[in-house]
Amino acid sequence: MATKTPNLEGPSLAMVNAGAGPHFDVLEVGHPDYVALINADTAFWVLSPREEALDYLLGGELPEVFREKEARLASDLHNVRFGLLPSAVYFNPTERCNLDCGYCYLPREARRTGRDMEPAKVLEGLSVLSEFFKKKLPEGARPQLVFHGSEPLLAKDAVFQGIAQYGDYFRFGVQTNAVLLDKNARDFLVAHGAGIGISLDGPTAEIADRSRHTWGGRGVFAGTVKVLEELHDYPGLNVITTVTKENVRHLPELVEFFHERGTANVLLNPVRGTQSGGRSLMPDQEELAHFFFRALDRSYELYEQTGRKLVVGNFANLLLGLVAPGARRLMCDISPCGGGRCFFAVGAAGEVAPCSEFLGLPEFHGGNLFETPVAELLATPAFKRVTTRVVEQLDPCKQCAVRHFCGAPCPAEVYAINGRLEAPAPNCDFYASQARYAFRVIAQGRLDAFLWDGWKDGLEEILVM
Amino acid sequence: MQKEPSCKKAISIRYTCAPNGDQVGLSHYLMADAKKAK
Numbered sequence: 001m002a003t004k005t006p007n008l009e010g011p012s013l014a015m016v017n018a019g020a021g022p023h024f025d026v027l028e029v030g031h032p033d034y035v036a037l038i039n040a041d042t043a044f045w046v047l048s049p050r051e052e053a054l055d056y057l058l059g060g061e062l063p064e065v066f067r068e069k070e071a072r073l074a075s076d077l078h079n080v081r082f083g084l085l086p087s088a089v090y091f092n093p094t095e096r097c098n099l100d101c102g103y104c105y106l107p108r109e110a111r112r113t114g115r116d117m118e119p120a121k122v123l124e125g126l127s128v129l130s131e132f133f134k135k136k137l138p139e140g141a142r143p144q145l146v147f148h149g150s151e152p153l154l155a156k157d158a159v160f161q162g163i164a165q166y167g168d169y170f171r172f173g174v175q176t177n178a179v180l181l182d183k184n185a186r187d188f189l190v191a192h193g194a195g196i197g198i199s200l201d202g203p204t205a206e207i208a209d210r211s212r213h214t215w216g217g218r219g220v221f222a223g224t225v226k227v228l229e230e231l232h233d234y235p236g237l238n239v240i241t242t243v244t245k246e247n248v249r250h251l252p253e254l255v256e257f258f259h260e261r262g263t264a265n266v267l268l269n270p271v272r273g274t275q276s277g278g279r280s281l282m283p284d285q286e287e288l289a290h291f292f293f294r295a296l297d298r299s300y301e302l303y304e305q306t307g308r309k310l311v312v313g314n315f316a317n318l319l320l321g322l323v324a325p326g327a328r329r330l331m332c333d334i335s336p337c338g339g340g341r342c343f344f345a346v347g348a349a350g351e352v353a354p355c356s357e358f359l360g361l362p363e364f365h366g367g368n369l370f371e372t373p374v375a376e377l378l379a380t381p382a383f384k385r386v387t388t389r390v391v392e393q394l395d396p397c398k399q400c401a402v403r404h405f406c407g408a409p410c411p412a413e414v415y416a417i418n419g420r421l422e423a424p425a426p427n428c429d430f431y432a433s434q435a436r437y438a439f440r441v442i443a444q445g446r447l448d449a450f451l452w453d454g455w456k457d458g459l460e461e462i463l464v465m
Numbered sequence: 466m467q468k469e470p471s472c473k474k475a476i477s478i479r480y481t482c483a484p485n486g487d488q489v490g491l492s493h494y495l496m497a498d499a500k501k502a503k
Contacts, residue, residue, distance in 0.1 A: 033473050049473040056475070076481040326482035442476060459480035 006060040013067065016057055022066050024057060025401035029439035036401075036439050039066060042073040043325050043404040046465055047443050069464045076462070077404060080326045081334060081390075085136055086378065088144035088343035089129055090356045093117045093155035093162075095348045099177050100215045103242055103271045103278040104150075105412070107360045111150055112215065115348045119158035125346060125369055126166045132374035145170040146195070148356055150348075153180035160188055167192050175199075175240070177212065178227040179220055186231065195236040200224050202247045203257035210246040211281065225261075232262035238313070239266045244281035248288055251295035259302045259310045265452075267313045268292065273413040273426055274357050282426070289433040296437070296450070303449050316451050319438050321405045323447065324459055333431070334407040335391045340366075340383040352377045354386040357412035364412075386411050389421050397424050402435040 012019025027036040034047040037056055044066065048056050056062045095106065095114025104111060117125070126145070133143045145166075147159045153176050163172050173195030181196070189196055202208030202221070209219025231237045241247070241254060251268060258266050270288055273279035292315075299310050317330040331338020340354030347359045350369040358364040364386065366377035377383070389411050391397040397408050408414070408425045415421050425431055441450055448455075 034476070044479065045477065047476040049475065052475070072481070073479065079482075323478045324480035324482065327480065442478065447478070456480065459482055462479045462481055464479060465475055465477040 014060055014063055016063050022063050022070065026053060027401050029436045029443070031440050031443045034443045038401045040401050040403055042070060043077050044073050044464065045322065047439060065464055069462055072462055077325050080328065081336065084342050086342060086344060087137060087141065090146050090148040090343065090345040091125065092148055092150055092346065092348050092359065093122050093152050093158050095150050096154050097150040098154060098179055098214065099151065099212060099220065101212050103211060103244060103281050105272060105274045105278065105357050105360055106150055107275065116155055117158060117348045119161050122158040122162050123165060125350065126162050128369055128374065130166060130169050142169060142171050144173065146173040146175060148175045151177055153185065156180065156185065163192050163194055173197060177220060178224045181227050190234060193236065195238065196231060196234065197238045197240060198224060198227060199240050199242070200228065201241050202250055203253045207247050207250050211242065211244055228263065229261055239263055241266060241268050243268055243270045243283060243288065245283040246281065248283040248291050251291045252298045255295045255298045255310060256302070263310060265311050265313055268295065269314060270427055270430065272357060272410055274416045275360055279417065285427055285430040289430050293437050300446060300449055311452050318405060318434055319441065319447065319450055320455065322438055322442065327455065327459055332407065332409045334404065336387050336389055337407060337409060337411060339411065340378060340387045344378065354383055355412065357410055361412060361415065385421060394422055394424055402432055405435045406431040
């Protein structure tokens with residue numbers, strides 16, 4: 001790169017890091033040839049050859065070309081942070097669960113003996129929600145409604161009646177532990193095009209059943225794998241693994257396990273510490289980073305060997321955050337998070353919270369779906385506390401170069417752990433490491449291998465450099 | 466000191482979304498074909 005020395009007596013915006021000039025941080029990403037230069041406010045970055053990084057920073061070209069596109073970059077990021085409408089709901093038709101997973105974000109007593117919503121009440125709830133979305137969303141938009149839990153198939157009649165009656169409007173999904181997902185249930189959901197999410201935490205019964213078992217302690221690994229194999233080519237299938245200290249060392253094997261069975265999408269979600277059970281199972285961050293990245297490495301090797309991808313959705317989402325912030329699909333690693341603004345959660349008594357993670361924290365409930373208009377619920381102070389939490393107000397996030405690739409998640413676990421929302425992510429080190437790993441993936445030219453096919457569809461490139 | 470010219474090129478990739486053309490998901494559930502709304 002040819003260095004163009006700026007005029008030191010000229011306007012400050014022609015130089016970085018002083019006056020009106022753009023601010024660029026330098027980030028070590030662990031690549032032998034590249035470092036990242038990041039304008040954190042717009043989530044804009046350049047991977048610079050190491051030996052040229054100072055030339056980029058001290059020369060005049062970078063601030064000049066950045067200034068030309070800055071407004072568009074800022075607008076793109078602003079839109080995904082503040083410009084989206086609510087378009088998805090978690091709906092819990094029962095508080096009860098037939099499993100006793102140690103890390104659940106719902107309180108244990110409620111899961112054991114809690115309330116069910118009657119089928120008529122579920123239909124009333126769907127009616128209220130559909131009226132809200134029809135007023136709020138553009139014509140033709142179809143919001144997501146995911147029956148979640150606890151275990152939604154314990155209220156199967158209500159769930160299926162809802163899907164049958166509102167299947168033309170909502171895009172339905174059911175997140176289930178698969179224990180009650182018999183052939184009839186599978187056939188019904190597939191026939192109605194409903195998404196099916198199942199949970200599996202390990203590649204063997206010995207590992208998976210440590211965290212997911214019945215109240216009597218019996219594991220459910222075999223049944224879950226049977227469903228996974230039967231549905232592997234169903235496009236609406238997704239799999240969630242909750243990463244805990246019990247399974248973190250086995251993530252690379254787990255990736256092999258899923259790939260072998262034809263799974264195309266998986267979330268490897270680090271457990272949230274929102275409830276005490278989850279907190280006690282949070283893995284050490286360094287260990288989490290090590291095995292999570294080895295699992296990603298393994299998914300790349302398998303793609304190279306077979307031509308078939310296993311997309312790790314939560315990492316793919318972070319990559320999208322780097323290359324197309326507005327195209328990210330998940331709303332946890334951005335601030336404000338999606339809770340209460342892109343989606344919200346309805347509990348079995350009709351209580352409405354910004355996200356399922358907040359259902360067990362009553363101080364964040366906005367009110368009741370059957371008593372207060374949804375628009376008012378979303379504007380309550382309880383919701384505003386979550387929807388106005390931004391990294392610019394947090395220490396040390398406000399000075400972090402990757403603050404818009406992380407988002408300081410999750411506010412529910414941050415609150416549960418710290419007693420306040422104004423604190424960084426409990427897994428702060430892990431998220432910073434993950435951003436470095438993502439930059440290495442890009443520097444290695446492997447971006448497409450980690451993203452969903454067709455990820456560029458509908459996107460427009462902003463050429464800055 | 467004279468520096469050797471690098472054979473590596475700088476990398477910068479950034480795309481923006483068309484309105485309503487992108488997707489939203491939930492971390493407790495990933496739906497393949499859901500849409501964001503603006």
